[in-house]
Amino acid sequence: MTTYNDFVIRFANVNGSGSASANGMFAKALFRMGIPVSTRNIFPSNIQGLPTWFEVRVSDKGYLGRREGVDIMVAMNAETFEEDVAAVKPGGFLLFDNTKALALNLKRSDITEIGIPLTDLLLPVFTDIKQRGLFKNITYLGALAALLNIEFDVITGMVSTQYAGKDALIAPNIRALEIGREYARQYLPCPLPFQVRRMDANGDRIMVDGNAAAAIGALYGGATVCAWYPITPSTSVAESFEQYANKLRVDPDCGRRRFAVIQAEDELSAIGIVIGAGWNGARSFTATSGPGISLMSEFLGLAYFAEIPAVVMDIQRAGPSTGMPTRTQQADLLSAAYASHGDTRHVLLFPSTPKECFEFAAQAFDLADRLQTPVLLMSDLELGMNDNLSEPFAWDDTRAYDRGKVLDADDLDRIERFGRYLDVDGDGIGYRTYPGTHPTKGAFFTRGTSRDEYARYTESPEAYVQNMDRLLKKWKTAATLVPKAEIGGSGHRAGILFYGTSALPMQEALDLLTEEGIHLDTLRVRGFPFGAEVYQFIDAHDFVFVVDQNRDAQMKTLLVTEGGLDPATLISVLYFGGLSISADTIQAQVSEYFTEQKLPRLTEVKS
Amino acid sequence: MTFVAKPRVHHPKLPINEIGLTRRDYEGPVSTLCAGCGHDSVSAAIVAACAELSLPPHKFAKISGIGCSSKTPSYFLSKSHGFNSVHGRMPSVATGANLANRELYCIGVSGDGDTASIGLGQFAHIVRRRINMLYIVDNNGTYGLTKGQFSATNDKGSTSKKGSPNLYEPIDLVSMALQIGASFVARSFSGDKKQLVPLIKAGLMHKGFAFIDVISPCVAFNNHQGSTKSYEYVRDHSETVTVSDYFQPHDEITVDYDPGSSEDVKMPDGSTLRLHKLDRDFDVHDRVNALNYVQKRQAEGEVVTGLLYVDPDASDCHEILDTVQRPLNELGEAELCPGNAALHAINDSFR
Ligand SMILES: Cc1ncc(C[n+]2csc(CCOP(=O)(O)OP(=O)(O)O)c2C)c(N)n1
Ligand code: SF4
Numbered sequence: 015m016t017t018y019n020d021f022v023i024r025f026a027n028v029n030g031s032g033s034a035s036a037n038g039m040f041a042k043a044l045f046r047m048g049i050p051v052s053t054r055n056i057f058p059s060n061i062q063g064l065p066t067w068f069e070v071r072v073s074d075k076g077y078l079g080r081r082e083g084v085d086i087m088v089a090m091n092a093e094t095f096e097e098d099v100a101a102v103k104p105g106g107f108l109l110f111d112n113t114k115a116l117a118l119n120l121k122r123s124d125i126t127e128i129g130i131p132l133t134d135l136l137l138p139v140f141t142d143i144k145q146r147g148l149f150k151n152i153t154y155l156g157a158l159a160a161l162l163n164i165e166f167d168v169i170t171g172m173v174s175t176q177y178a179g180k181d182a183l184i185a186p187n188i189r190a191l192e193i194g195r196e197y198a199r200q201y202l203p204c205p206l207p208f209q210v211r212r213m214d215a216n217g218d219r220i221m222v223d224g225n226a227a228a229a230i231g232a233l234y235g236g237a238t239v240c241a242w243y244p245i246t247p248s249t250s251v252a253e254s255f256e257q258y259a260n261k262l263r264v265d266p267d268c269g270r271r272r273f274a275v276i277q278a279e280d281e282l283s284a285i286g287i288v289i290g291a292g293w294n295g296a297r298s299f300t301a302t303s304g305p306g307i308s309l310m311s312e313f314l315g316l317a318y319f320a321e322i323p324a325v326v327m328d329i330q331r332a333g334p335s336t337g338m339p340t341r342t343q344q345a346d347l348l349s350a351a352y353a354s355h356g357d358t359r360h361v362l363l364f365p366s367t368p369k370e371c372f373e374f375a376a377q378a379f380d381l382a383d384r385l386q387t388p389v390l391l392m393s394d395l396e397l398g399m400n401d402n403l404s405e406p407f408a409w410d411d412t413r414a415y416d417r418g419k420v421l422d423a424d425d426l427d428r429i430e431r432f433g434r435y436l437d438v439d440g441d442g443i444g445y446r447t448y449p450g451t452h453p454t455k456g457a458f459f460t461r462g463t464s465r466d467e468y469a470r471y472t473e474s475p476e477a478y479v480q481n482m483d484r485l486l487k488k489w490k491t492a493a494t495l496v497p498k499a500e501i502g503g504s505g506h507r508a509g510i511l512f513y514g515t516s517a518l519p520m521q522e523a524l525d526l527l528t529e530e531g532i533h534l535d536t537l538r539v540r541g542f543p544f545g546a547e548v549y550q551f552i553d554a555h556d557f558v559f560v561v562d563q564n565r566d567a568q569m570k571t572l573l574v575t576e577g578g579l580d581p582a583t584l585i586s587v588l589y590f591g592g593l594s595i596s597a598d599t600i601q602a603q604v605s606e607y608f609t610e611q612k613l614p615r616l617t618e619v620k621s
Numbered sequence: 622m623t624f625v626a627k628p629r630v631h632h633p634k635l636p637i638n639e640i641g642l643t644r645r646d647y648e649g650p651v652s653t654l655c656a657g658c659g660h661d662s663v664s665a666a667i668v669a670a671c672a673e674l675s676l677p678p679h680k681f682a683k684i685s686g687i688g689c690s691s692k693t694p695s696y697f698l699s700k701s702h703g704f705n706s707v708h709g710r711m712p713s714v715a716t717g718a719n720l721a722n723r724e725l726y727c728i729g730v731s732g733d734g735d736t737a738s739i740g741l742g743q744f745a746h747i748v749r750r751r752i753n754m755l756y757i758v759d760n761n762g763t764y765g766l767t768k769g770q771f772s773a774t775n776d777k778g779s780t781s782k783k784g785s786p787n788l789y790e791p792i793d794l795v796s797m798a799l800q801i802g803a804s805f806v807a808r809s810f811s812g813d814k815k816q817l818v819p820l821i822k823a824g825l826m827h828k829g830f831a832f833i834d835v836i837s838p839c840v841a842f843n844n845h846q847g848s849t850k851s852y853e854y855v856r857d858h859s860e861t862v863t864v865s866d867y868f869q870p871h872d873e874i875t876v877d878y879d880p881g882s883s884e885d886v887k888m889p890d891g892s893t894l895r896l897h898k899l900d901r902d903f904d905v906h907d908r909v910n911a912l913n914y915v916q917k918r919q920a921e922g923e924v925v926t927g928l929l930y931v932d933p934d935a936s937d938c939h940e941i942l943d944t945v946q947r948p949l950n951e952l953g954e955a956e957l958c959p960g961n962a963a964l965h966a967i968n969d970s971f972r
């Protein structure tokens with residue numbers, strides 16, 4: 015029986031061996047054949063030499079989450095060979111370089127070996143050792159084309175565009191592809207029972223990583239100052255921003271830049287620069303990960319109290335710096351939500367797709383300006399660093415930036431008396447002025463909380479309490495402005511609440527659960543503070559599963575703390591192993607709860 | 622404690638500057654620092670310098686860290702915005718403020734604790750980045766606001782108020798600034814208005830990063846015998862290398878200072894900074910020599926004051942980054958947003 019467009023293939027390589035481009039081409043070829051794919055890099059905190067894996071999920075149903083089990087293993091790393099062989103599902107295939115025969119103890123009777131003598135095949139063709147190493151990757155790609163029925167001209171077309179301008183590289187690449195294809199055709203059981211065939215499931219979708227998307231969002235959102243300090247997995251946000259800005263943000267007349275990027279000396283400095291620029295009326299942002307959030311905490315508190323707009327993109331990762339810095343987690347919710355000393359709370363946005371990374375990044379600047387406070391975009395390594403299928407980006411050219419409540423010189427002339435922290439409109443948000451606006455009016459001295467509504471120094475308890483209460487009122491306003499939760503289904507006893515990349519495997523998990531007679535309504539949280547719809551959803555269900563990719567159920571903690579909810583009604587589904595959560599994991603934990611609690615399942619009667 | 626409004630008595634005899642303002646227009650509310658604190662003299666010198674330069678008093682960004690010194694920006698230039706930020710992090714906030722609007726005069730005020738201890742890293746890096754600003758350290762050799770602990774600029778052997786000696790080597794911020802590449806480096810003394818006001822004027826007019834280390838005694842915790850940052854100690858041990866008198870080209874007045882050789886330093890706006898050299902041929906364009914000289918005199922227990930180094934042709938961070946002339950905070954959708962057509966092309970690149 016042949017399975018079309020539904021399998022998981024994993025490439026096991028050595029970090030720095032040039033496999034990334036061949037593997038990327040593999041995924042892109044399938045994408046161009048209209049087949050839904052999702053890709054995952056599983057890589058070590060190392061530049062060269064350690065093992066790295068690249069996994070492609072191919073799914074005609076459009077499932078984008080990680081699935082447990084590997085159908086086809088391309089095992090190119092001697093060091094991990096044993097565990098790679100073990101990872102193949104029974105009935106699966108093992109593709110390897112059989113220039114050296116497979117050790118007897120590694121043989122498995124329940125999988126099919128596909129040996130290609132890659133080293134031997136390339137030895138007579140490419141004399142340069144380094145070239146030979148690189149072309150090995152291209153050669154197995156050629157073999158896979160034959161084994162899986164990938165349209166060959168889609169791949170050769172990609173080679174031509176990828177090396178446009180470096181034409182000398184095109185011919186040897188095509189040659190390497192052909193060597194692989196010819197060998198497979200002659201000696202291997204082509205095609206395998208796992209195959210691809212063209213379909214039209216991708217529509218106008220794009221394939222892009224969340225970090226590039228967020229960077230483009232910042233560019234469209236009008237960011238002019240970016241200050242950052244390198245940290246995986248956030249680095250490519252700042253690098254992409256600079257790259258796109260260099261192309262799209264220069265003055266056409268003089269060629270000079272309409273933006274400034276500073277690679278700061280550390281994250282304290284990065285956030286300080288962002289806050290200084292925000293104070294002075296420029297849209298500014300930083301990108302970081304957990305350790306950076308820790309360092310930025312003091313400043314984030316100041317920005318909260320002094321009411322200064324700032325945008326932080328937190329691309330979350332697992333553990334501390336010597337934890338698993340190249341693995342994904344939703345690990346920073348609590349440290350971001352309550353970053354800093356004193357009573358502080360921060361606005362969080364939770365994108366689930368590259369398109370949302372783009373949109374929320376742009377929107378973050380409007381929210382930060384409107385609310386005069388830091389806004390944190392909570393992405394993660396899974397979304398940020400992997401190519402994900404996404405709806406294309408769109409921008410309404412009539413859209414104006416919301417710069418919030420800012421008074422210009424004319425406004426100041428019109429008003430009797432300016433008070434920076436007066437709640438004129440009753441929404442908890444005062445009016446601000448940029449430095450240098452007016453010769454005599456509107457200047458004020460910015461400090462934390464020891465000031466009254468006119469920004470004059472005071473340590474009066476009444477003034478302090480009044481100010482803190484106003485900030486709470488502003489927090490309530492924020493709950494009405496952040497993106498609303500997305501709700502699916504209705505009328506079931508139980509619900510499932512999730513956010514960020516837990517959305518990727520969710521449809522598949524729900525389908526698996528339905529087969530077991532478990533039906534759940536869904537709610538995808540997209541912003542914090544939670545809108546009323548989140549509490550209404552929880553209220554309307556007997557119990558709600560809360561999916562967290564961290565050990566300590568951080569989203570559940572936020573819900574319980576902010577909403578005063580009964581923890582017993584929120585059942586945690588947790589995964590924190592550093593890979594992204596899979597549909598199987600969600601299914602297993604939900605199903606187990608139903609079994610434990612002896613809850614009824616509604617299996618539809620099939621006629 | 623609440624804000625005390627300063628009575629606005631108009632002095633008929635106060636001189637009026639080129640833009641029709643008096644010194645009063647550059648002042649701030651009354652200071653809450655200890656009476657006699659050196660920091661208040663530095664604020665007064667800033668007021669005098671800005672008034673004499675006839676700069677618009679609302680066109681400043683005043684940034685500080687945390688400390689008695691860092692409170693002072695609320696006591697001068699009240700028509701300008703100020704930001705009392707985070708301990709040791711004034712340089713980063715000033716960097717952001719300057720990136721957002723290059724047209725404002727940026728004054729950063731910090732303390733020796735703020736700059737030489739908790740903020741030493743940020744200090745080093747703002748020097749490297751060449752932010753166009755005047756960076757003043759009110760250096761009293763102590764943590765005033767937390768009541769008198771030693772700071773890192775305190776000389777070894779100097780005693781605290783309670784009598785215990787400082788056991789560690791001092792950090793000399795002037796030497797550091799010279800070494801890392803600051804394009805304007807000076808040192809002065811809060812009580813020496815004649816020297817300090819012209820230095821502040823020159824620092825404000827300098828394009829690029831200007832640093833002035835101002836010895837500014839703390840009368841509460843570091844002005845006793847045994848302290849090397851007391852009024853008496855500094856008065857007795859300072860040696861002035863240069864006196865600078867900044868004036869605009871159309872200005873006819875030349876001040877008759879002590880005899881000695883003099884040199885004109887060209888400033889970026891076309892005006893000239895005249896330097897009078899005292900007692901030896903001090904070359905303000907020789908970074909290495911300045912560094913040597915400061916260190917040598919320091920070894921001999923002397924505090925060198927005056928303008929030590931200036932590079933009038935220095936570039937600033939905006940030039941390094943090649944940003945547009947118009948302040949970034951003034952750009953709107955038309956200049957910032959590439960639009961939907963460009964986004965289509967971006968989408969296509971991901972297919
Ligand atoms: C992170 C942090 N640590 C410690 C403090 C406490 N603190 C406030 S001011 C200060 C020292 C200030 O010394 P300096 O910069 O020399 O200023 P001075 O008061 O002497 O003018 C300290 C340690 C603080 N505000 N923040
Ligand atoms: S404690 Fe010292 S530094 Fe602080 S205000 Fe008093 S004299 Fe000035």
Ligand SMILES: [Mg+2]
Pocket residue numbers: 688732733734759760761762763764765772
């Ligand atoms: Mg001090």
